[in-house]
Amino acid sequence: MADIVVKTEDVVKEYRMGSNILRALDGINIEIERGEYISLMGPSGSGKSTLFNMIGALDRPTEGQVYIDGQNMSQLSQRQIAAFRCHRVGYIFQSYNLLHVRSAHGNVTLPMIFAGIPDRQRNEKAEQLLDLVGLGDRMYHLPDELSGGQRQRVAIARALANDPSIILADEPTANLDTITGREIIDLIKRLNTDQGVTVISATHDLKMLDVSDRIVDIRDGLVERIRNRDEIDIEVGEVGSEGH
Amino acid sequence: MQQRTPIEEQIDLPFVESLRISFQSLKIRFGRSIITTAGITLGIAFLVSVWTNNEIGLALQESGRQSTINTFEETTEKGISTKDIWLIVMSLIVCVVGIANSMLMAVTERFREIGTMKCLGALDGFVVRLFLLESGFQGFSGALIGALIGTLGAVLLGLKDYGLDLFFYFPLFPVQPEDGTMRLGVIVVILLGCVLGMILAVIGSAFPAWRAAKLPPAEAMRTEV
Ligand SMILES: Nc1ncnc2c1ncn2[C@@H]1O[C@H](COP(=O)(O)OP(=O)(O)O)[C@@H](O)[C@H]1O
Ligand SMILES: [Mg+2]
Numbered sequence: 001m002a003d004i005v006v007k008t009e010d011v012v013k014e015y016r017m018g019s020n021i022l023r024a025l026d027g028i029n030i031e032i033e034r035g036e037y038i039s040l041m042g043p044s045g046s047g048k049s050t051l052f053n054m055i056g057a058l059d060r061p062t063e064g065q066v067y068i069d070g071q072n073m074s075q076l077s078q079r080q081i082a083a084f085r086c087h088r089v090g091y092i093f094q095s096y097n098l099l100h101v102r103s104a105h106g107n108v109t110l111p112m113i114f115a116g117i118p119d120r121q122r123n124e125k126a127e128q129l130l131d132l133v134g135l136g137d138r139m140y141h142l143p144d145e146l147s148g149g150q151r152q153r154v155a156i157a158r159a160l161a162n163d164p165s166i167i168l169a170d171e172p173t174a175n176l177d178t179i180t181g182r183e184i185i186d187l188i189k190r191l192n193t194d195q196g197v198t199v200i201s202a203t204h205d206l207k208m209l210d211v212s213d214r215i216v217d218i219r220d221g222l223v224e225r226i227r228n229r230d231e232i233d234i235e236v237g238e239v240g241s242e243g244h
Numbered sequence: 245m246q247q248r249t250p251i252e253e254q255i256d257l258p259f260v261e262s263l264r265i266s267f268q269s270l271k272i273r274f275g276r277s278i279i280t281t282a283g284i285t286l287g288i289a290f291l292v293s294v295w296t297n298n299e300i301g302l303a304l305q306e307s308g309r310q311s312t313i314n315t316f317e318e319t320t321e322k323g324i325s326t327k328d329i330w331l332i333v334m335s336l337i338v339c340v341v342g343i344a345n346s347m348l349m350a351v352t353e354r355f356r357e358i359g360t361m362k363c364l365g366a367l368d369g370f371v372v373r374l375f376l377l378e379s380g381f382q383g384f385s386g387a388l389i390g391a392l393i394g395t396l397g398a399v400l401l402g403l404k405d406y407g408l409d410l411f412f413y414f415p416l417f418p419v420q421p422e423d424g425t426m427r428l429g430v431i432v433v434i435l436l437g438c439v440l441g442m443i444l445a446v447i448g449s450a451f452p453a454w455r456a457a458k459l460p461p462a463e464a465m466r467t468e469v
Contacts, residue, residue, distance in 0.1 A: 053460075053462040056363075058363065058460060058461045058462040058465075059460040059461075059462035059463065060460060069249075069251075071250070071251055076251060077253070078367070078368065079253040079254045079367065080251045080252070080253055080254070081254075082254035082362070082365050082366065082367050083251060083252050083253055083254040083255075083365065084251050085362065085363055085364065085365050085461075086254060086364065086365020087252070087365070088251070091363050093465075097356065097359075097360045097363070097465065098360075099357055099360060099361070100272075101268065101269045101272040101273055101357075102268070102272075106268070110361070110364050111364040111365055113257065113261055113265070114254070114257070114364055114365035114366055114370075115255075115365065116255045116257070142272070158364070162365075
């Protein structure tokens with residue numbers, strides 16, 4: 001039996017703006033297996049970030065259920081949700097969301113502070129992680145002193161701090177140039193293959209296609225189709241042969 | 245679907261961790277902290293100067309001295325002119341509104357930071373505690389500086405009105421004159437100013453911080469400056 005990490009059941013999210021109701025998610029059903037690299041693809045406004053927020057317990061669905069590791073998220077207490085965000089998930093955002101008052105190192109230690117990890121242990125771990133993402137020589141720089149790619153690396157190191165089983169990434173390459181974006185994708189892919197972290201990434205970056213195990217196409221708040229690795233390879237080939 | 249290890253409860257952080265995080269935050273955003281603190285300083289300086297000026301006026305009136313300019317004012321039975329009461333009330337309002345406003349602005353521009361901390365596992369209460377500490381410290385230091393500036397201003401004004409007699413009759417300590425009223429004295433006014441500044445700053449910051457901490461992180465992070 002497949003080991004399902006994330007399962008959504010008829011997830012609906014409505015945003016209320018005055019008297020208007022916007023249905024950003026219109027009944028999403030997906031199952032994600034442990035260790036998969038999943039890309040949520042779709043045009044801007046299709047609901048990728050909204051789904052990202054539902055899976056990451058950053059917002060509550062209007063209807064439907066989200067299960068992580070078999071646990072129904074709507075049944076968790078505030079403290080359990082905080083612990084879930086702290087230990088189970090690492091978040092990576094398009095705009096990095098680093099705390100600009102803390103150095104790269106300080107950003108990476110923060111989730112470990114929240115996890116109650118002692119001083120020395122978390123300092124060492126932060127150094128290791130920053131080394132891993134290639135920022136060993138920039139540890140004590142403030143985010144403002146780093147490039148976009150470097151900031152995203154800090155965010156990745158921070159996402160890994162408490163050894164999460166899931167990495168959630170919302171358009172992690174959207175603010176980066178092609179080459180830097182490629183490096184970030186490779187880094188995330190490496191975590192996926194080397195450490196077995198499940199990666200769920202919203203994107204409309206085609207570079208993400210060939211590292212993904214499956215692609216979930218989202219359109220107007222619905223799953224339009226789900227493509228597997230082998231189907232993707234063919235399409236990537238086609239895109240390549242067209243020579244743009 | 246198999247059940248993995250159940251999701252644990254998030255722990256509370258030791259107080260020193262909060263203290264460290266909040267002081268580091270104040271240090272790094274020093275420029276911005278100064279601006280917010282200056283708002284508190286101004287409010288309290290205004291309040292304390294008006295108040296101290298009033299204390300000085302009363303003390304010297306009792307001593308029989310007359311201000312060169314205040315003689316024509318109508319006075320209430322207790323010797324406080326309605327104009328002075330009005331001034332004190334006005335300065336209190338300016339103080340409350342000014343401090344609440346500068347704290348509110350300072351917190352609003354940090355909604356994103358609040359959302360991010362919650363993503364990393366911060367409990368709502370921890371976020372509020374950080375803001376309590378930061379604003380309490382800012383409030384106290386800003387108000388202390390403001391109170392000293394305000395007192396200095398009142399003393400200079402008093403010198404102009406009463407000359408060196410001022411120091412002879414200076415109402416430093418609380419006294420209770422025979423008419424049963426209470427004179428707070430300048431020291432108490434300064435202390436009250438500090439406490440008031442701190443309380444206002446803490447309320448002005450903790451309330452919006454609490455509202456932001458209660459939001460789902462996705463919403464808190466959406467807010468743009
Ligand atoms: N907090 C919100 N309030 C109102 N509307 C929102 C909110 N968040 C997203 N939306 C709307 O929901 C739809 C889906 O948005 P989003 O999930 O951000 O799309 P994507 O990430 O695919 O670009 C869009 O129409 C967007 O305007
Ligand atoms: Mg989006």
